[in-house]
Amino acid sequence: MPISPSEPPVPPEYDLAIVGAGPAGLSAAVAAADLGLSVVVLDAAAAPGGQYYRHPAPGLGAARPEALHHGWAAFAALVRRLGRHTGTGKVRHLTHHHVWTVERGSSTAWTVHAVTGPDGPEQGRAAVTSRALLLATGSYERQLPFPGWTLPGVVGAGGAQAMLKSGLVLPGRRIVVAGSGPLLLAVAGSLAAAGAKVPAVVEAAGYTAYAGSPRTLAANPGKLLEGAVHGAALLRHGLRPRTRSAVTEAHGTDRVEAVTVSRLDRDWRPVPGTGRRIACDALAVGHGLVPQLELATGLGCATHRTPDGTYALALDDSQRTSVPGVWAAGEAGGVGGAQLALAEGELAAFAIAAVSRSAVRPDARRAVALRRTRARLRAFAAVMAAAHRPGPGWPDWLSDDTDVCRCEEVSAGEVRAAVTDLGAHDARTVKLFTRAGMGWCQGRMCGPAVDCLARADSHADADADADADADADAGPDRRPLSCPVPLAALSRPAALSGPDGPPRS
């Protein structure tokens, strides 16, 4: 989709362009610069860290940002190294640069296009060129709808965490935490530590699913410790997660006032008669994370389905995607957490350095150790993903008038009618009939749910294996533009190299 002027006749500005300044992107940036590459990092936020290491802006004067984080020391060390490299010009960190597309130039160059600045009339555009591209685009939270989930006060679990980490604020004083996945424990712990009452932590899966993989657990004492730390923090606040349970309804008129928590069977179907009402003024809810793949799928990178039902990039041993010249690290290759992202970012930098002319040789022993770490953490991620995969019975907690698509206000009844009466068998066809997924968020919030509803009803008679085959065909969502691009910004010429000019090695 070449919108910009034709490719510049000059050589690429940078050896490596990295999209995303979270754990994977930062780790890759400092490692690549250590190896002599010139690097540009483009990131939408004002400060490095991504979602995981989101932290208060300087004006908030937080003396203990580490109180909101696990593994802050590793991040602080990375930021110091990044600072040294930006000081010498080996790395350029472009903040407030939201990349909306990447364009392939000649076989050796990429043009990365970004919208600059926060939303508003002053947004501009920028573009950089590079020989290699690393996608460290992270993930966003998976949501499954339930009656009342559009009420103010119902927020994403990751959203509550993000607002707390960056703005030092809470959505309420009495916050129920619900959904599925390890993030819930971290969120409940942070909210309670920050002074909120957490009347319940509600997990749809059973933690016993982890016990089926004793060797993977034994190989990951660090991960077990992390879980134990979160668990101990919850116990300190008198919290014990209720497993095999879900918030099946949020109550209130103009904001949430209470939730109903129900027991679930093994397939996540609510068990009739088990509903219990819990008063609260906020609900933080989420069902795991979804890799953010727009830029990668736009370039044609191959994906695969992970055990939790999301799509991730198919990567080789060197973090290479299926498209030559494009690497990926962190959640884009499958949700696995910050430690894994750090290892993968460094490995990707090693691999890119190895094929770049200007690079020093990476430390072979370090590479071996990083590969081992990656294998161990990927195995743990697979166990985790399988344990928290949404059960096929969750749509039973939807009523026909529950809005599934928040943007276009499309109800579960309308989606089901599109499937049963109009023959829609996938999310794309449901979208064409109902507009579900066609709004501002481009299906990021309703996509996983619509996908399930379309397949659940159309494959009602098929067995689980046939369903898995059907899964494999659907492919990830495609969004040609990964963020909104104002026409006013497009009408301005892109700054191909900023005021400081590109660094030269």
Next chain:
Amino acid sequence: MARNPVELAGATPEPSFEITMDGRVLPALPGQSIAAALWSAGILAWRTTRVNGRPRGAFCGIGSCFDCLATVNGAPNQRACLVPARPGDLVTTQEGHGRADLAV
């Protein structure tokens, strides 16, 4: 145990400034997003939906869901969870798509 997030993070923020939400004057701290300043004041909704006119506010908190769209200084469709609050900002509840002025 901390009583609030500011205490937990050992924060000593720079002096607060004022923003206005539908005419109500609120304090905001330097570095907070508009959504964070509104949450601080106990405000959870600042948009009404296009079809059913239902109240909405911040949901994903990271700029993905677009539920927190607000009209800031007259410009609609700004993600309040991403836009930093600035002294004197005039925030108004966004009704529908926020472009009633373009209606024919």
